[in-house]
Amino acid sequence: MTVLDLSDPRPTLADVARAAGVSSATASRVLNGFPQVRAETRRQVEQAVRSLGYVRHRAARAAEGRRTGTVAVVLCEDGLRLFSDPFFGRVMSGVDRTFTPAGVQVVVLMMQVGAEAATLRYLGGGHVDGALFVSTHTRCTTALSRADFPVVSVGRPMVPDPARYTYVDVDNRGGAEAAVRHLQAAGRRRIATVAGPKDMAPGRDRLAGYAAAISGSGLVDPGLVAHGDFGQASGDHAMRRLLDRRPDLDAVFVASDVMAVGVLRALRRTGRRVPDDVAVVGFDNAPIARSTDPRLTTVSQPVEDLGARSARELLAVIDGTAGQPRHVVLGTTLVVRESA
16 A cells, blocks of 8 residues: 655645546546546546546445445544534434444544544554544645545635535534624624634634625724634633723624633632623534533534434545535524623
């Protein structure tokens, strides 16, 4: 087996797909000999392979099209986040809902910083039929773009050409905008946000939804914006920074419920009453949102359905029945409780 290194200058499957004007999944189906491919598409891919000098890295069993009955779920987070954030457990519940009845086994891989090449070597070695990439930070979507096997991204991938990949996302921007408009309708005028990570699509999209509701033009007061990492401690720290800058703020939209727990803690420590002094809206409708004091108003996203639909899309890519890359966006709903 050839070792696949992210710094390897040799052409990749993504390069072949780009040269042929097709998706990586379609290029993979051509190279795997799937019959459900148009003759012209097959010709374009084969021409791109010849012109680029592309050599496949996958093991012989996978190259022959034989199935392993196993897929990988690649989690681009460290162990602490994996076990402290309920999002991942809920995604896995949905994934299991699809794969178990289909008789598919699941291998869970944690792609930590510096482990991208080793993970790709395993995935490309014929051990699995495909992979779901979850919580796709920029560093992980770089690895995704080098993948020489069927992949689906749980969430819009942070790559220059996301349309080339099948992904299942939620309406992060629309949900965030609805949350802020709810605060505005309640008479709040100095609305801050604790945004998510800048290197993840949900972080960017929820911030964009906040900005759209605040100004319409996307221009916002930077003093009303602080970033966290979706973890509880980061919500606490971000809220304290916001209060230092804008002590008269009267509402905050928080890009995750786990961060909102930290926000509520910071507000209590500074003597602010929720919602009397500062209203708080989170995002996720995680189980913890129903046990905070006060109970958390939040944007509900269908996390289990996100996992289940992503798994179905991966099975379609593996089977060669998916056609062109599909981009599925699931809706969100505002759940109003006592915090706002």
